Amino acid sequence: MDLFHDSPMFNGVRQMLGAFAKQSIRPIATKHDLEESMPWDLMKMAQGFGLTQTAVLDGRKKLTGQDEDPDPKKPKSQSRISVVGSEELAYGCAGICLALGGSGLAASPVSRMGTTEQKEEFRKLLAGLDEKGHIKVAAMALSEPSTGSDISGLSTSARKDGDHWIIRGSKQWITNGQSAAVFVVWAQTEPAAGRAGVRGFIVARGTPGLIPGKKETKLGIRASETAQVHFEDVRVHTDMMLGAGSQGGLSDTKKMLDSTRPVVAAQAVGIARAAYDYLLDRVRGGTTRGTPLASHQHIMFELAEMNMEITASRLLAHRAAWLADHHQENVAEASMAKAHAARTAQHVTTRAMVLLGEEALQPGHPVEKWYRDAKIYDIFEGTGQIQRRIIAKHLTGTNPV
Numbered sequence: 001m002d003l004f005h006d007s008p009m010f011n012g013v014r015q016m017l018g019a020f021a022k023q024s025i026r027p028i029a030t031k032h033d034l035e036e037s038m039p040w041d042l043m044k045m046a047q048g049f050g051l052t053q054t055a056v057l058d059g060r061k062k063l064t065g066q067d068e069d070p071d072p073k074k075p076k077s078q079s080r081i082s083v084v085g086s087e088e089l090a091y092g093c094a095g096i097c098l099a100l101g102g103s104g105l106a107a108s109p110v111s112r113m114g115t116t117e118q119k120e121e122f123r124k125l126l127a128g129l130d131e132k133g134h135i136k137v138a139a140m141a142l143s144e145p146s147t148g149s150d151i152s153g154l155s156t157s158a159r160k161d162g163d164h165w166i167i168r169g170s171k172q173w174i175t176n177g178q179s180a181a182v183f184v185v186w187a188q189t190e191p192a193a194g195r196a197g198v199r200g201f202i203v204a205r206g207t208p209g210l211i212p213g214k215k216e217t218k219l220g221i222r223a224s225e226t227a228q229v230h231f232e233d234v235r236v237h238t239d240m241m242l243g244a245g246s247q248g249g250l251s252d253t254k255k256m257l258d259s260t261r262p263v264v265a266a267q268a269v270g271i272a273r274a275a276y277d278y279l280l281d282r283v284r285g286g287t288t289r290g291t292p293l294a295s296h297q298h299i300m301f302e303l304a305e306m307n308m309e310i311t312a313s314r315l316l317a318h319r320a321a322w323l324a325d326h327h328q329e330n331v332a333e334a335s336m337a338k339a340h341a342a343r344t345a346q347h348v349t350t351r352a353m354v355l356l357g358e359e360a361l362q363p364g365h366p367v368e369k370w371y372r373d374a375k376i377y378d379i380f381e382g383t384g385q386i387q388r389r390i391i392a393k394h395l396t397g398t399n400p401v
Contacts, residue, residue, distance in 0.1 A: 009064050009077070010084055016049065017085045021092030029093035030364050032223035038179070039096050039223055040134045051100050053126050053137055056107035057119055079259055079321035083266040087314070090270025094373040095223030097267055102175040102224060106138035106184040108256050109200050113243040118202060121240070125182040125204050139180035141171040141229050154198060156231065158187035165189070165201060165241060167234040170213075173380070177227030178212045181205045184242070185231065200242040209234040220372035261334040261381050262320035265341035268377040269313050272341075272348040275370045276306045279352045302355065306348045313341040332394035338377075339387035345374035 024042060032039050047053075050063030059068050059078070063085075068076055089097035103126070110122045126136045147153045156169025167187050171177070183203045190197030203210060213228025280303060286293040293299055316337040323330035349371040353360045360367040378384045392400050 009066060010080065013064060013081055014084050014088060017088040018091070020046070020049075021088050025089065025092030025096050029096060029223070030366070030369065033093070033095060033369055034222075034364060036217065036222040038099050038134075038225050042096065043100060043137075044135050046100055047135065053103035053135060054107055054123050055101075056104045056111050057123065073327070075327070076325045079262060079324040080318070082263045083317050083321040086263045087266040087270040087273070087317075090267035091274050092270075093223060094267055094271050094370075095221040097270070098175065098221055098224035101263075103138040105140040105175060105260070106180075106182070108260060109140070109184055109242055110202065112256055113200065114202075118240065118242065122182060122202060125202075130179075130181060134179070136181035137176045137179055138182045138184070139174050139176040139229070141174050141177070141183050141185040143171060143173045145170060145172045154186060154188050156185070156187040157191075158189045158199065158201065158236075160189070161235070163238050164235045165238065167201060167203070167209075167231045167236060169231050171229045171231075173216065173226055174229050176225055177229045178215050178225055180212075183210070183229065185234075201236045202240040202242070203231075203234060203236055207234055207236070219375060220369070221376055257381060258320075258330055258334045259324050261338040261387075262317045262324065262330075264377065264381045265313065265317040265320070265334075265337035268338075268341035268345040268374065269310060269317060271370050271374050271377070272306070272310050272313070272345040275349045275352040275367055276303070276310060278367060279303065279306075279355060282356070299355065302351055306351065309344040309347060313337070313344040316340050332391050335382070335387035335390040335394075338381060339384050339391070342374075342377040342384060345377050349374045 024045070028039060028042065031037075043051075052058060055063070056078075063081065068078070086097060086101070089100060107122065110119055114122065122138070126138060128136065130136050144155060146155060154169075156167065156171065158165040158167045160166075165187075167185060169187065171185070182205060185201045185203050186198060187201065188197050189199050209232040211230040211232060213230055216226040216228075218226060283293040283299060283303065316333070320330045320333040320337040323333055349367065352367050353371050356367055359365065360371075362368065382390075389400060
């Protein structure tokens with residue numbers, strides 16, 4: 001099993017995005033974190049080498065120069081490329097990584113469940129620049145104030161009215177929620193059907209009744225915009241409902257998360273690696289009272305533990321991505337990767353803060369930033385508790401209560 005992707009294609013992606021992270025992302029990370037601002041100029045520049053807002057729909061060619069094999073039965077590479085690339089980008093800055101790839105959250109269900117016409121409409125809505133001269137971005141409107149990680153309990157509703165659906169409800173913690181040019185909104189179309197009644201709708205910005213809410217002030221990942229979005233009787237044509245017919249229910253939404261959770265895990269690995277590398281560089285060249293830091297057993301044992309956990313988390317993410325690319329079930333593996341990597345990022349950044357002492361408490365210090373960024377990885381895309389519930393059910397077939 002090719003877990004580390006030593007092919008020229010994967011190595012090329014790793015080297016290119018690794019260099020981009022160090023040369024273009026890291027120098028501006030603190031600025032955008034302190035300002036809580038989106039890196040619009042960098043996002044526009046990144047489109048030149050394949051980091052487009054429709055990359056999930058476009059496939060790998062813009063990034064790698066190679067087309068995917070069109071045979072649906074043959075192994076793919078998109079999940080593994082995403083895992084490799086996301087670790088490198090998050091190594092530069094997790095918030096900027098999310099700003100660069102946030103539209104992919106919305107593009108994933110369009111790619112998975114959308115018709116050819118819906119995919120073209122999605123691309124059209126993201127073409128060109130907005131009124132501020134920024135590239136256009138997309139948002140996936142799934143989470144709600146009262147449901148959190150329980151996506152089966154959506155209260156946003158969609159009511160049929162002739163050739164249209166009327167959407168009513170509110171969404172919260174939505175990436176790109178304030179600036180998005182197009183939203184993929186999840187709503188309950190048939191309450192009696194439960195999970196099977198959940199559907200996604202492509203909704204353009206400017207549609208009457210669609211009201212972006214306030215931007216959230218966050219602990220971390222501040223270069224990525226998060227906001228509320230409200231839907232007050234928003235009329236959407238039936239042509240814009242994803243997965244019409246027998247597809248597209250909540251089960252398909254959950255399968256989509258099985259593809260994105262390894263990517264989130266890889267981002268957590270990138271944060272942990274950044275803090276680990278910073279600490280390791282300090283230890284290699286540092287002394288305390290004339291004694292090299294590298295000779296202190298308790299410090300080196302801490303670094304050894306960090307290295308083990310980072311390596312294990314990376315392997316879990318790569319395995320989950322490999323299974324996805326080979327059309328094999330990866331439900332438990334995706335949850336393992338996400339839960340383990342989130343814990344690793346928090347552990348590594350916390351211990352780095354302790355070992356660096358007062359220095360790392362200063363606002364703008366990179367380790368202080370990585371410490372704040374790490375926390376969200378135990379929350380979004382399903383909390384650590386949700387992941388453990390999924391893993392436990394996989395072991396016995398029964399949901400723990």
